[in-house]
Amino acid sequence: MSDVEVMIAPNVIEYPFRRTTGPVIGAFFTALREGFVVGVRGSDGRVIVPPAEYDPVTAEELTEIVEVGDAGEVVSWAWVAESLDGHPFDRPFAFALVKLDGADTPMLHAVDVAAAEQMRTGMRVAARWRPARPGADDEVAEGVRYREGHIADIECFVPEGDR
Amino acid sequence: MPELVLPDRLRGVEPVRSIRTPARLDYEFTAGRATSRFLRGVAEKRLLGQRCPVCRKVYVPPRGACPTDGVPTEEEVELGHTGTVTTFCVVNVQFYGQAMELPYVSALILLDGSDLPIMHLLQEVSADDVHMGMRVEAVWVPDDEIEPTLESIRYFRPNGEPDAPWDSYKDNV
Incomplete structure (x- = not known):
C-alpha cells in the first residue's frame, strides 16, 4: 500500500457570521459609519477607544460615549512584509497601535x-475614510466600498501630512 | 441596562446593531494513503473498504487503521453498490450554501459488506416514505463525469428490496 500516491485537494470552509454588537460597541460602529470615532469614559476619567462595555478598574457598566479625533500618534507598530488573505492590503504595510487625539488607549x-523606514513610534497619522454610502436617490459608483459600520470604514491610517 | 449618554452626532441616527464577522478556512485536504486508494476506486466506480484483522470490521471510506484495535487495516474489500438506511434526517431548513430543494433526506447508509455507514443523499423517494432498514442503491453520475469523489454517486434511491431485518444493522445506529 506504500506505492499509493496520496491525493490532495483544495478545501474551503466559510461561515458567514454576523455578530450583534450591543449598544456600546454598536455606538462605535455607528460612529464609524457616520465618519467619526467614539470611545467611552472610564471611572478614572480616561477615554477608552474602542469603547469598553465595562470599566477596566471597577467593572461597572460604562455609559458615557465620547467623540475623539480621527488622527493621533503611533504608539507601536509591526511591519507586514508579506500580506495575507484578509489583510487590508495586498502589499506591504504596517499594523500599528494608534492613540487618537482625545483618547487614552x-x-x-x-x-x-511604502516602506518600514517610513514608520516610527511617535509619528502622527490620520484616518483615511471610505466614502459615505450614497442616499437612496444618488448614484452608486461601481466597485467603491462605502462605509457600513465596520472597522474597515477606516480604510487605513496614513502619515498626517499625506491625508 | 443604564442609558447611554451619546454625543449629539449619534442622536437620531439608526444605530448599528450587528457587524459582519465571516470566518473562512482555506486549506488543502490530504486524503492519506488509504482514503486515496478509496477515492481512486470511486473514479473506477468501485467502492473499496478495508477490514480490520482483529475485529474483522470493514471500514469505508478506509482511514488505514482500526479506531478500536489500533492496527493497520491492510485487507481490501470491495463492497456492493447497495445498502441499508440506518438513520436519516429530513432537512426542512434553508441554510447558507445549500444547493438542494427542500425537503430533502440525508441518510446514513450501511453499504453491503461494510460495518460503518456513509452519509449520502436519498432521492426518488418522498421524505415521508424513508425509514430505517430501507434498502437502497447508488445512482452514479454519467461515466464521463466520474471523478475521485463521493459526489460521483449522485444519490441513493430505494431499490425495491424488502426492508433489511433490524439485526442486520442494529450495531450501526
Missing part, C-alpha cells in the same frame, strides 16, 4: 506607507 489599525 491606543487602537489597532493599518498604516499605509
Whole structure:
C-alpha cells in the first residue's frame, strides 16, 4: 500500500457570521459609519477607544460615549512584509497601535506607507475614510466600498501630512 | 441596562446593531494513503473498504487503521453498490450554501459488506416514505463525469428490496 500516491485537494470552509454588537460597541460602529470615532469614559476619567462595555478598574457598566479625533500618534507598530488573505492590503504595510487625539488607549489599525523606514513610534497619522454610502436617490459608483459600520470604514491610517 | 449618554452626532441616527464577522478556512485536504486508494476506486466506480484483522470490521471510506484495535487495516474489500438506511434526517431548513430543494433526506447508509455507514443523499423517494432498514442503491453520475469523489454517486434511491431485518444493522445506529 506504500506505492499509493496520496491525493490532495483544495478545501474551503466559510461561515458567514454576523455578530450583534450591543449598544456600546454598536455606538462605535455607528460612529464609524457616520465618519467619526467614539470611545467611552472610564471611572478614572480616561477615554477608552474602542469603547469598553465595562470599566477596566471597577467593572461597572460604562455609559458615557465620547467623540475623539480621527488622527493621533503611533504608539507601536509591526511591519507586514508579506500580506495575507484578509489583510487590508495586498502589499506591504504596517499594523500599528494608534492613540487618537482625545483618547487614552491606543487602537489597532493599518498604516499605509511604502516602506518600514517610513514608520516610527511617535509619528502622527490620520484616518483615511471610505466614502459615505450614497442616499437612496444618488448614484452608486461601481466597485467603491462605502462605509457600513465596520472597522474597515477606516480604510487605513496614513502619515498626517499625506491625508 | 443604564442609558447611554451619546454625543449629539449619534442622536437620531439608526444605530448599528450587528457587524459582519465571516470566518473562512482555506486549506488543502490530504486524503492519506488509504482514503486515496478509496477515492481512486470511486473514479473506477468501485467502492473499496478495508477490514480490520482483529475485529474483522470493514471500514469505508478506509482511514488505514482500526479506531478500536489500533492496527493497520491492510485487507481490501470491495463492497456492493447497495445498502441499508440506518438513520436519516429530513432537512426542512434553508441554510447558507445549500444547493438542494427542500425537503430533502440525508441518510446514513450501511453499504453491503461494510460495518460503518456513509452519509449520502436519498432521492426518488418522498421524505415521508424513508425509514430505517430501507434498502437502497447508488445512482452514479454519467461515466464521463466520474471523478475521485463521493459526489460521483449522485444519490441513493430505494431499490425495491424488502426492508433489511433490524439485526442486520442494529450495531450501526
